[in-house]
Amino acid sequence: MLTFQVEKWSDALPELRELFPLLWDEVALDKDRLVAKCDEPLYANMEKLNLLHVVTARDGGKLVGYHVSFITPHMHYQGAGAMAFTDMYFTRPEFRKGGLGAKLLKFLESSLRARGVFKAYLSHKIAHDRGALFQALGWKPSDVVYSKVIA
Amino acid sequence: MKEKILELVADLGKPLGELDSLEFLELIRDVEQLTGQRITDQQIVNINSAEELCAAVGC
Numbered sequence: 001m002l003t004f005q006v007e008k009w010s011d012a013l014p015e016l017r018e019l020f021p022l023l024w025d026e027v028a029l030d031k032d033r034l035v036a037k038c039d040e041p042l043y044a045n046m047e048k049l050n051l052l053h054v055v056t057a058r059d060g061g062k063l064v065g066y067h068v069s070f071i072t073p074h075m076h077y078q079g080a081g082a083m084a085f086t087d088m089y090f091t092r093p094e095f096r097k098g099g100l101g102a103k104l105l106k107f108l109e110s111s112l113r114a115r116g117v118f119k120a121y122l123s124h125k126i127a128h129d130r131g132a133l134f135q136a137l138g139w140k141p142s143d144v145v146y147s148k149v150i151a
Numbered sequence: 152m153k154e155k156i157l158e159l160v161a162d163l164g165k166p167l168g169e170l171d172s173l174e175f176l177e178l179i180r181d182v183e184q185l186t187g188q189r190i191t192d193q194q195i196v197n198i199n200s201a202e203e204l205c206a207a208v209g210c
Binding site: 001002004096097098099100101102103106107109110132133136137 | 167168169170171172173174175176177192193195196198199
């Protein structure tokens with residue numbers, strides 16, 4: 001049975017560690033220059049500051065998907081309230097059915113609203129276009145992000 | 152009404168649990184249009200079968 005919940009980063013971390021390499025294998029760029037290594041102490045500090053929002057999907061207790069976002073005020077909109085900036089998300093490929101992705105994002109939105117978040121930002125890799133799903137859920141395309149290794 | 156909802160699912164040619172996210176959302180919209188009822192986000196995340204979909208709209 002699928003369940004969706006908000007969890008503490010530190011509680012989910014042992015199982016998140018199993019999924020990070022799968023995410024990076026699937027979507028990471030510049031693999032010849034960047035070695036995937038999650039900065040766990042930094043995440044731990046962010047958790048202490050209450051800046052993380054972790055939503056998980058579990059099937060019979062097993063972690064099958066997650067979404068992590070940073071919760072901060074937006075410096076361009078003082079007083080507007082907290083905003084959520086997507087850090088990363090992933091679902092196990094073998095569980096990508098039954099609307100798992102849609103459900104995860106529905107739950108994410110509800111949980112962010114319950115936390116008092118005013119606006120959320122979500123993105124996808126160009127090579128892994130999730131735009132149709134995001135728009136079906138009411139998200140509007142707003143930016144195209146470019147990156148370049150400059151060192 | 153339940154029969155009509157089950158027909159909608161059957162027309163998709165695969166069980167609800169095998170639908171991709173877009174197919175799933177389209178099914179939810181079709182059922183909302185058919186019944187005139189809104190299915191809440193909380194209900195949506197708990198729908199894993201055609202029976203649970205029917206239950207979400209009270210049939």
